[in-house]
Amino acid sequence: MAKLKDMLVKRESWSDLIMGNYAVARAMIDTGTRVITTFPGSPTPEIAAALDSVDRDKRDYYFEYSTNEKVALEVAAGASLNGHLSTVFFKSVGLNVASDSLIQLALMELIGGMVIILGDDPGANSSQNEQDNRWFARMSYIPMLEPANPQEAYDMYREAVRLSKERRIPIFLRMTTHVCHAREVVKFNGIETGAPDWTPGFDAANGPYVPIVSAVFPLKRKALAKLADFEELGNECKLNEALAPNGSKPVDGKRLGVISSALVAMSVLENLEETRASVDLLKLGITYPLPRKMIVEFLADRDEVLVLEELDSVLENEIKAAAWDAGVDCKILSRKDREDFMGELGPRRTMKILSDVWPSIFDAPAEIVPSKEISPRLPQMCPGCGHRSAFHAIRKALEDDTITVADIGCHSLGFMPPYNMGEVLFSMGHGLSTASGLSIGNDTRKVLTFIGDSTLIHAGLPGIVNAANHDHNITLVLMDNGTTAMTGHQPRFGSGEVGDKIPFVPLLEALGVKFIRETDTYKQATLTQHIRDANAHKGFAMVIARHPCMLKFTRKQRKDMPDLKMPNVRVDQEKCERIYECVAEFGCPSFQKNEDGSVTVSEELCIGDGSCLQTCPAQALWRPKPGGGK
């Protein structure tokens, strides 16, 4: 089978079964997008993986993992100012980080064109919230397109490029988790552009680009005019589409319709096709600015229209306002149940909403309540994970009333049993500053917090300068696994994978950190002692708890040395006293507790790392030497 990296740069048109993220990666390549930047985060990391897989000599584009989303957005914007078509993409919450510069973009003439792809996450499948980034389009005056499936993602990216270049404006492409990860057969165009022209086209005369004092209002006036223009275009545009899957016949003397967008609109369409209900559907591809003329016409032709959207009432509010202004005689209906403002709206949930509104036409689907008797299965740290050793060791040094603050990364999982460490979490890099606040005026309870090594670079440094130089009385554990593990092992700055190595100790010392201890996390007793010392230290203290990500390590090992087999850990059944420290406290998933009470090690899960050996009070765990024998 042809490799994805080759298909992505194939000059001719092609089609294949492919996920939405890969489809937009191809769209970037075939439209001649020249500068592409990102910071990793679900649901978009596969876009980066695809772009980064292409051999360097076959790339007509520059791609980088930037240090954070704000940096990524600025690099892409700078490229566009130079006349190069650019794209930045990141996950939903990444937009919060990028927003300081985002908010300026619509004021500027982006002569190369620029597309901002958002991976929003209704349902919070892999995020700390399900924020509705449609609000950001409104706040930043940036038009937003919303695809419903991989083919639309591909087509709409291309349309976004065309409109962005033509109007010199940024455009949002908002993809949600199950548009990013949906797979279907997508038809791709050929590559239309020739070799890149890297001539720097920046010209201040295209500006003004400095929005101060007298320039602010002219810039804002222009941005508003461009938005109004965009709305005109939307009124005629095929991206906004009125569908009548079952013919527009009145039902009980009433003409009915639904207004929706993206994947939710597809759920509604499935409901309409299944029930053959004669309800029409206005599917909006442009969700900002709304095509108010088109919407008002749709409303005017109908007696009742339901606005069915996911998350917040963004469309509903604007549609109701437009209807009021136009004085249309149509009853506008909306979601009522507070639950319907949360999570993804798949076909079962849209059917329920339709049945709430029009009970004589739609039947609510029977409720499915999952059995409480079936054991949950929580995500866990991998066998051999250095974070596990760290939590196990740190726990031993804590007092019962110590406040522990979590941060973002694989080590967030420490909040779950059996470790129960990390009791509050806001965002990437918040931990040490939130902890600093918890320490103020607090002479009685110790405060301990965590940060991952990628997060340190992403958002941690300002907090460290703050904590070190105000000498906040906290302990910060740097969980250094050498990579961005949670999102799929993207390179971490300073590891040597991109640019030079950044030695953390001199860096931290230069920033003013006075107490620093470091150890490999597998040396659990040493780590426990370091934490005790750090907690005893009055003021800001850091402990670097280091061990390479073992998932990344073992994958590489399997590739480089396919025949290597590390002997697994065994339980000496004669020595085992059934204390269950390995199972219940250390908690490596390789340990299986059998019905007779004995403990065995799963051949499939154990990687033979041996980090557990030191945890058994009865010393019943052992590992044969690689050559055989004890």
Next chain:
Amino acid sequence: MSSFNIYMCGVGGQGIGMLAEVLSRACLDAGHKIMGCDTHGLAQRGGIVVSHLRIGVEARTPRVPDGNANLVIALERLEALRAADAMLANSGTVIYYDTIYQPIHVRMGKTSYPEADALEEKVKTRGGKVERVQLDGIEDPRMQNVALLGRLAATGVVEGVSAQIIEQALRDALPAKALGANLAVFEQAAEKIDQQ
């Protein structure tokens, strides 16, 4: 007519991505229109991993709605039970590999791990059918997904997706050096059904 929905599940690291890829390609080769999606994100080893595959022009969204899976393919017993409970449609089929990965709650003694009978019972209440797969002498547990494909091929529950088509999809997907052992497992799992 409505779509034919397949829900695949297991535990991270069991090879569900490959299972979904091969089955999707086989469906395409059989002339079906398909839409599907894999779960990503928090799928560390030890977490639940899921893949959805919907066949037919009626499927406009990628995820199998709860209670609508005509076929569940599970790589692990507890996950088979979970899927049979919340995802299986009435008179649907469950094909599962009977292997056990204990979740932390079971290991800590907070919950218990289900017997195979519990799954049979659950599926019976839906008027469905269970195919339990467990082969002797599979050398590499990562081939259990191929065993499930073998059993699926033999049952013929997915219209038009014959054993030949799946076998061809396997040949396309697997590296040459892994092919022989995998095809042997595929055939062994397919044959078993005749003896039942």
